[in-house]
Amino acid sequence: MYRFTLQPAAGAHGEYVGCLIIRAYHKFRGEGFRDEMIIPDSAHGTNPASAAMAGFKVVVVPSDEKGCVDLKALKSAVSERTAGLMLTNPNTLGIFEENIVEIAEVIHDVGGLLYYDGANLNGILGIVRPGDMGFDIVHLNLHKTFSTPHGGGGPGSGPIGVKEKLEPFLPVPVVEFDGKRYYLNYDRPLSIGKVRSFYGNFAVIVKAAAYILSMGAQGLRAAAELSTVNTNYFLKCMSNVKGYSLPYDPGKPRKHECVLSAEPMERETGVRALDVAKALLDRGLHAPTMYFPLIVKEALMIEFTDTETKENIDAYVKVLKEISDEAYSNPSTVKSSPRNTSVGRLDDVKANHPRFLVPSWKVYMRRLKGAGG
Known part of the structure; x- marks a missing residue:
């Protein structure tokens, strides 16, 4: 990848930022009509959610008998409205998408972009690079692949890397060097804007950097x-x-x-x-x-x-x-x-029923008072 932003606070947040960059890129090129994001049926649920939040219509493509993207179905799904494809490789079945080069060609030939969900990067770490497969945008789960705490509510970190043509759309600020000092550059008119307070989950980023250097x-x-x-x-x-x-x-x-x-x-x-x-x-x-x-x-x-x-x-x-x-x-x-x-074992039906679901302690107390009155 040409450049990264460390702002996204989690993998799903990184997905959303990536989708915003895809949307901004097409709009800048006068192709705002590209409103479809293609997603495999084996994808993480956050992929269609992130695409929908960014304003895209989700187009689902099925898996073939080998558990990989069905190439025939993919070729039928692409059109002039295709904004991109979100793909995990290895996929959620743990299978490497062996046709990834052809998949990238199919998407790029219609003017779309290829987004890499980095949730499974630890399966190919140091062996193959997503950029070499044809991906234009990559997110990394620092809290998964690079050994920082995962689960229990966080914190997480989902840096986004992009190819050179997408660099102008990265969130602000970006770190620049003028030959004498480093500084934060906010003067980026094509940027999608700031996507998180401060500059990302700093503690997670430092731990990931230490892990990478030590390994x-x-x-x-x-x-x-x-x-x-x-x-x-x-x-x-x-x-x-x-x-x-x-x-x-x-x-x-x-x-x-x-x-x-x-x-x-x-x-x-x-x-x-x-x-x-x-x-x-x-x-x-x-x-x-x-x-x-x-x-x-x-x-x-x-x-x-x-x-x-x-x-x-x-x-x-x-x-x-x-x-x-x-x-x-x-x-x-x-x-x-x-x-x-x-x-x-909990009664899942009862636990999810609006009558019993308690989103906060205040709601619980109000219900107790109501029952007592």
């Missing part, structure tokens, strides 16, 4: 390779475990993450992915992301990092096997999990 180029590449090895070792161990399957080209290696399906188990025992996740909690293990991506039924997304040990992976496999055995012998036991946690 070095070889260390960053090793992190990608180890996470990929760990995930594929896990898949090999799970290949013959009853009740789980690997959708979309199961013989193809994954990158840093994979998505198992508990659909066979649900079909044969009634035990769902949700039940498997709750049973993992009972055994003191972190439950994976469930029911995402939406193209996988009864999805369990599992992502082993570079620091995970073989012993821990083996333990995880062992527990998933135990849950499978229990599901086929006594499914009601699994469906009643968790039993060893301080809070049992």
Whole structure:
């Protein structure tokens, strides 16, 4: 990438900023009629949300039998109204989009831009660069790929990098050097403006910089390779475990993450992915992301990092096997999990009903007073 801004406060915020840059670029070129953003059906949910917030109409393209973007469908979807394509590579199935060069050509040939969702960059870190694949805009999740705290409400950081033709549209201010000193430049008439107070989540940026410097180029590449090895070792161990399957080209290696399906188990025992996740909690293990991506039924997304040990992976496999055995012998036991946690299974319908949903303590107190009166 030619230049970055460090302002966006999270990955999704970076997506939104990227979409605003795409919109500003087309408007500057007199092509404000480009109002369609193409997004694969395997994309993170924030992709269509960010595009819609930026004023684009979302056009969804399906995945093919290999779990990648269906090229034929993509070629049918592009038009003079195409503003761009938002793509994660490796995608949310952990599969590398092997046709990425042709995908980039399809989008660029109609005048669109290619946006890289950096959520899965840790699968290719130090191995291949998104800019070389044809991407025009890239966001990085510093709180994921570069080892700063992730989860629990933040803080996050989602820097945006752009090719040279998009540099004038970056948020203000940008850091400049006049030969003697560095300064903040606000005099940028094509900029989309300021997108966050101050200059970004500074603490996260500093931690990411320290991580990068301490790891070095070889260390960053090793992190990608180890996470990929760990995930594929896990898949090999799970290949013959009853009740789980690997959708979309199961013989193809994954990158840093994979998505198992508990659909066979649900079909044969009634035990769902949700039940498997709750049973993992009972055994003191972190439950994976469930029911995402939406193209996988009864999805369990599992992502082993570079620091995970073989012993821990083996333990995880062992527990998933135990849950499978229990599901086929006594499914009601699994469906009643968790039993060893301080809070049992919630009534999701009741918890989401407007009558019971309490958005704040003040609302809770008002309801108590109302009930008492």
